Amino acid sequence: MERAAGDGSTRHAADLLAVARDSDREAFARLFTHFGPRIKSYMMRQGMGAARAEDLAQDAMLAVWRKAGQFDPGRAAVATWVFAIARNLRIDVLRRETHPEAPPEEAAEIPDPTPAADATSDLARQGERLRQAITELPADQAEVIRLAYFSDKPHAAIAAQLGLPLGTVKS
Amino acid sequence: MSEPRHHASDALLVAYAAGSLDERLAMVVATHLALCSACRAGNATLDAVGGSLLEALAPTAVAGDALGRVLVRLDDDVPSPPRRVAAESWPEPFASALSQGDPITWRRIGLGLRHHVIDRGDGGRGTTLRLLNAAPGAAVPPHEHGGLELTLVLYGAYRDGSDVFRVGDLQEVDEGVKHRPRALPSEACVCLVANERPLRLTRRIDRLMRTILRI
Numbered sequence A: 001m002e003r004a005a006g007d008g009s010t011r012h013a014a015d016l017l018a019v020a021r022d023s024d025r026e027a028f029a030r031l032f033t034h035f036g037p038r039i040k041s042y043m044m045r046q047g048m049g050a051a052r053a054e055d056l057a058q059d060a061m062l063a064v065w066r067k068a069g070q071f072d073p074g075r076a077a078v079a080t081w082v083f084a085i086a087r088n089l090r091i092d093v094l095r096r097e098t099h100p101e102a103p104p105e106e107a108a109e110i111p112d113p114t115p116a117a118d119a120t121s122d123l124a125r126q127g128e129r130l131r132q133a134i135t136e137l138p139a140d141q142a143e144v145i146r147l148a149y150f151s152d153k154p155h156a157a158i159a160a161q162l163g164l165p166l167g168t169v170k171s
Numbered sequence B: 001m002s003e004p005r006h007h008a009s010d011a012l013l014v015a016y017a018a019g020s021l022d023e024r025l026a027m028v029v030a031t032h033l034a035l036c037s038a039c040r041a042g043n044a045t046l047d048a049v050g051g052s053l054l055e056a057l058a059p060t061a062v063a064g065d066a067l068g069r070v071l072v073r074l075d076d077d078v079p080s081p082p083r084r085v086a087a088e089s090w091p092e093p094f095a096s097a098l099s100q101g102d103p104i105t106w107r108r109i110g111l112g113l114r115h116h117v118i119d120r121g122d123g124g125r126g127t128t129l130r131l132l133n134a135a136p137g138a139a140v141p142p143h144e145h146g147g148l149e150l151t152l153v154l155y156g157a158y159r160d161g162s163d164v165f166r167v168g169d170l171q172e173v174d175e176g177v178k179h180r181p182r183a184l185p186s187e188a189c190v191c192l193v194a195n196e197r198p199l200r201l202t203r204r205i206d207r208l209m210r211t212i213l214r215i
Ligand SMILES: [Zn+2]
Pocket: B004, B006, B007, B008, B032, B036, B037, B038, B039, B040
């Protein structure tokens, strides 16, 4: 069994800060062990083959190393930050394939808008609450959320089914 | 600047956070986020949902040498990101995207409307992105959409039905909805507009003029 998620995310944050501050390779190895296989699953859920998902998981973790200095523990949980990196990497890769003529560096990632000033709540607990909320949803509704994040369905198809739990997400 | 009153829908924010939104639609949403703290907060929450889902995924074993292969790459030179020269007076990230493309050349499309096409959308079949510049009081001919239309006001304001859209406001018009937006009479209105598919003009005469108007 893994330890409670709250503990885990505190440990991840400490590791990521150690990577940023000290280029701590052991801390990075721990992050890799935890997130690498999950990023691989994430890529595979998007329909990628295992070999490609493996490559992208490695690339995503390399980006984690390089961007560690941008991590702000007051702004996002580590899992959230890693998710954004994996998502943006996937967007970049797909875009490069759709527009092969564009040089790779022009593939802009989803930009990080400046953070809201009031967004410094207890992020680990928020993450846990969200995870809990998703767990407690009826199976079909939880699947809608998962589909929304893990499949490339046109947004209109999903929009028809949303409205349920997301009204509670956005104030 | 005051906060926008017309926001991205939950469904749109979810698609954006999930990374499943077409890049032109995503550009409009991202630029709205830069102008709207409410949607930024919603976006942060939806990223956290993504983080929670990632955390909850059953891990898939990576190759035995995966860590080692990444460790040897840690000291590689990092490719420097493209230098972003943000054009003044446009909000980010649109400003950076604009600075990487052609300089703005407004093309007259009649009826007091001019536009600058940023993305033709995969040869005209896919989603397009453009700046639309309406003279004070100018109206877009009545039209409906073959897909989603996102409009973000960058300068001025326009009216659509009983709603007025001002700087920072995002209008989301679904497939099949007919409407006729009109710039307020006081000043010109510039909007960033993404259309999922070419829109259909509803009046026959407008349809006939379509090739001339190039709307
Ligand atoms: Zn908003």
